[in-house]
Amino acid sequence: MIFRAVEDADLIRQATRGNVESFNLLVSRWEKRVYNYLLRITANREDALDLTQDAFLKAYQNLRKLDDPGRFAPWLYRIAHNEAYSMFRKRKPETDVEEIEPEATETKITVGGSSVFPIELSLAVASALDRLSTDQREAVVLKIYQGFKFEEMAEILSCPVSTVKSRLYTALELLKLELAPMKARGVS
Amino acid sequence: MSCSPFDLKDYFLQELPSSQRVKLEAHVKTCLTCHEELERLQLTGAALFSLRDEEIPQRIAFVSDQIFEPSPLRRWLSGFWGSTARLAFASAAMLSASILYFAATRPAPAPGAVASRSPAVATVAAQQQIQQQIQQAVSNAVTEVEARQAEKTKQLVAYIEHQNVETLRSVRWMAGELDANRKRSQVRQMAMYVQPGESGEVK
Numbered sequence: 001m002i003f004r005a006v007e008d009a010d011l012i013r014q015a016t017r018g019n020v021e022s023f024n025l026l027v028s029r030w031e032k033r034v035y036n037y038l039l040r041i042t043a044n045r046e047d048a049l050d051l052t053q054d055a056f057l058k059a060y061q062n063l064r065k066l067d068d069p070g071r072f073a074p075w076l077y078r079i080a081h082n083e084a085y086s087m088f089r090k091r092k093p094e095t096d097v098e099e100i101e102p103e104a105t106e107t108k109i110t111v112g113g114s115s116v117f118p119i120e121l122s123l124a125v126a127s128a129l130d131r132l133s134t135d136q137r138e139a140v141v142l143k144i145y146q147g148f149k150f151e152e153m154a155e156i157l158s159c160p161v162s163t164v165k166s167r168l169y170t171a172l173e174l175l176k177l178e179l180a181p182m183k184a185r186g187v188s
Numbered sequence: 189m190s191c192s193p194f195d196l197k198d199y200f201l202q203e204l205p206s207s208q209r210v211k212l213e214a215h216v217k218t219c220l221t222c223h224e225e226l227e228r229l230q231l232t233g234a235a236l237f238s239l240r241d242e243e244i245p246q247r248i249a250f251v252s253d254q255i256f257e258p259s260p261l262r263r264w265l266s267g268f269w270g271s272t273a274r275l276a277f278a279s280a281a282m283l284s285a286s287i288l289y290f291a292a293t294r295p296a297p298a299p300g301a302v303a304s305r306s307p308a309v310a311t312v313a314a315q316q317q318i319q320q321q322i323q324q325a326v327s328n329a330v331t332e333v334e335a336r337q338a339e340k341t342k343q344l345v346a347y348i349e350h351q352n353v354e355t356l357r358s359v360r361w362m363a364g365e366l367d368a369n370r371k372r373s374q375v376r377q378m379a380m381y382v383q384p385g386e387s388g389e390v391k
Contacts, residue, residue: 018263020252027248035244045245053248060250064267122238129239143201144236150203169197172232179235180228 009069
């Protein structure tokens, strides 16, 4: 008998055949990451949870359209991204999506980190992220927190790699101005 | 402004290939400006990671309900129509099956027909057919010309006969006239011979 870890592709194949339990297993693997991605771009726990559920429901309904199971992660995040932006448009239909700023998160996002980092540093990070535009913040979340490559980010955000880089580099410059000196002071 | 041969942000974001990473690391060791820039980026990254992921407040799970679940047939059909490869394979299979069916059910061709499939034989047959067609066309043309000539001859004979009849009629008329003239002259001569005796005049 050969033991092998069940990969996402195996679960996707089984879920495509109607095995709901396989899809639930897939959900359990990805729900925390998707939830935190949505939490950081919406800055609201309830919205993030609702959007996460909607994203997984849509993923289940459209799982047969996923040609390459190896591209599950960008595909799932693309759905989550669309769900979030759809919510933004519904909330503020008269406002351009690019201009939508999430609510302040200083009091909403709890800092779950250990005591290695001072609390004021975490608050400063949350504040610095809030000052970024929605696109810049999403680029930072996808790259720094979710670890996607530029090409995958372009696929998720449905834009060229050059645009992804531009958003990310601008965001890094802004974050560096705010966090690097503060981090230096906080650590030392 | 960085003097690094490659973008420090790409290095920080781990998007540089290993060869370029090595070159950049070597450069950073010797360049104070780039060293400080990279250090600031790394501090920024460390600060960003001070925000830890939260646990999802409510686990997500889907329950299978037979009422809303599509039937296996519908699921199979959905998967079938959604797959280009399966559709292509099914089309090829149907085409093969139809070819086999027609090959099995069509009657065997006649030996002549089989023989005519040979290129040389087919060429000879075609030449013979062409010759037959040419002969047929020539005979048709000859028949048509002969019929036309016969019609012309018939018309010519009829014209000549008509002319002969006219000529004969005019000859008869002339003969009649001549005969009448002769009779009139004879009567006139006889009258001349008779009149002097009766009237007493001598010529």
